[in-house]
Amino acid sequence: MKLKTVELREFRNIQHSFIELGHGINTFVGKNGQGKTSLLEAIHLLGNLRSFRESDLSVLIRQGAEATQVHGVFDTDGLRSDLRVELGKPRGRLEKRASVNGKLARSSADYFSQKLAHPAIQFHTVALNPSSTELIHGEPSLRRRMLNQMLSAFDSEGLSVLTQVQRVIDHKSALLKEPNPDSELLHILNLQLIQLGAEVRQKRLFLLMKIAPIFQHFLGIIAPNQRVPKLGLKAPYLIQMTGHFDLPSVQDLEDQLHAQLAEKSGLERIRQTALVGPHRDDLVFSVDGPGDLSLAEVGSQGEIRSALLALKLAEIELFRKETPIRPVFLIDDFSSELDEDRRNTLLNYLNQSDLQVFVSSTEDFPFAARKFQVVEGEIV
Ligand SMILES: Nc1ncnc2c1ncn2[C@@H]1O[C@H](COP(=O)(O)OP(=O)(O)O)[C@@H](O)[C@H]1O
Ligand SMILES: [Mg+2]
Known part of the structure; x- marks a missing residue:
């Protein structure tokens, strides 16, 4: 899969732009405020139907x-395909339309599964940008979203199970808000939550188990002297992923969820919301030491950035190893993200890989297969 061309219309400060992209490293260089991040954001939108810096897409x-409108054309051994995402605000409400090869997707999930399954597209983006450190410092929901996105792209059943479990959780939360929740229905929803939740947790753990050694490998290259944080899933007990580890069976995970639900059932009624389930899980980076501290608490800024970069590279590598998907790597504000040593290590690695990479920077740098200048919303 290769993203051959991208066309943007009325996207942030870019009125219209059509660019032909190269294999390997594509660089977008320009001063601040010219539209570099906007361009990467548009490519990310095509892959995720989200922005990497904004939750409100109308901006x-x-x-x-x-x-x-963002339009991307792909080319795989002569097979041509395209993706299109349009955002409009006809009556003050944001409308999102996404299509694969000219056919409008029924839902975001439909778009994701189509773009991943189509042999000439198989498009997945991984982004590293200044707000990525939020992934370590910020709310658990950010880490869950990352896990979910990975899972949806990695495992064709992943997205469907996640959607189903979310529906059950929403239903249950709505029910708990009623004055007299029907206990029979609550019981049924809990049974569904146990079954689907255990499946989601097992899939998440499987993913972490796969990614942990690759993460460790990359961190060793990027920051050889840094202690490698262990990856774990807090659900709500912590399961460590680095080192020896056996994937728990679905039955074990169901039993645990069952016990957790029983323990919190009273509290759930008082708080009128679903407190137990995969919607409360968290991905943790823990550093060895007294009490097993988290990287967010003890890591220096440099350590956090290195860990993030290692995680992103591990995500890409996992897809390369286990799926036909070749993720596109988006690196925004390259010069401010990493120090010189790490930048060189990264560039060397990317340059030797078969990945298509889009990098924005205020400074020119070597290795670019194709170089673009970004000036006042024009990309040349
Ligand atoms: N919806 C919008 N309409 C018009 N201009 C916008 C919009 N959103 C952002 N901008 C402007 O686009 C410019 C480019 O932003 P950005 O891509 O972040 O620049 P860079 O990454 O090159 O520093 C900024 O000047 C910003 O104010
Ligand atoms: Mg920028």
Whole structure:
């Protein structure tokens, strides 16, 4: 899979731009405020239907315009395919339309599964940007989202199980808000939650088990002197992933969920919300030491950045090893993200890999297969 061309209309400060992309490293260089991040954000939108810096997508529409459009054309051994995402705000409400090869997707899930399954597309993006450190410092929901995105792309059943379990959780939370929740229905929802939740947890753990050694490997290259944090899933007990580890059976995970639900059932009624389940899980980076501290608590900024980069590279490598997907790597603000040694290590690695990479920077740098200048929303 290769992203051959990208066309943007009315996207942030970019009125119209059509660019032909190269294999390997593509660089976008320009001063601040020119549109570099916007371009990477548009490519990310094509892959994720989300922005990497904004939760409200309506700000992506150029000021004064009605709608924005991102169109990407892919090429795999002569097979041509395309993805299109349009955002509009017809009656003040954001409308998102995504299509694969000219056919409108029924839902985000439909778009994801189609773009991943289509042999000429198989498009997945991994982004590293200044707000990525939030992934370690910020809310658990950010880490869950990352896990979910990975899982959805990695495992064709992943997205479907995640969607189903979320539906059950929403239903249960709504029920708990009623004055007299029907206990029979609550019981049924809990049984579904146990079954689907255990499946989600097992899939998440499987993913972490796979990614942990690759993460360790990359961190060793990027920051050889850094202690390797263990990856773990807090659910709500902590399961450590680095080192020896056996994947728990679905039955074991069901039993645990059952016990957790029983323990918190009273509290759930008082708080009127679902407190137990995979929607409360967290991905943890823990550093050895007294009390097993988390990287967010004890890591220096450099250590956190290195760990993040190692995690992103591990995610890409996992896809390369286990799926036909070749993720596209988006690195925003390259010069501010990493120090010189780490930048060189990264560039060397990327340059030798078969990955398509998009890097934005205020400074020019070597290794680019194709170089673009970004000036006031124009990309040349
Ligand atoms: N919806 C929008 N409409 C018009 N301009 C916008 C919109 N959103 C952001 N901008 C402007 O686009 C410019 C480019 O932003 P950005 O891509 O973040 O720049 P860079 O990454 O090159 O520093 C900024 O000046 C910003 O104010
Ligand atoms: Mg920027």
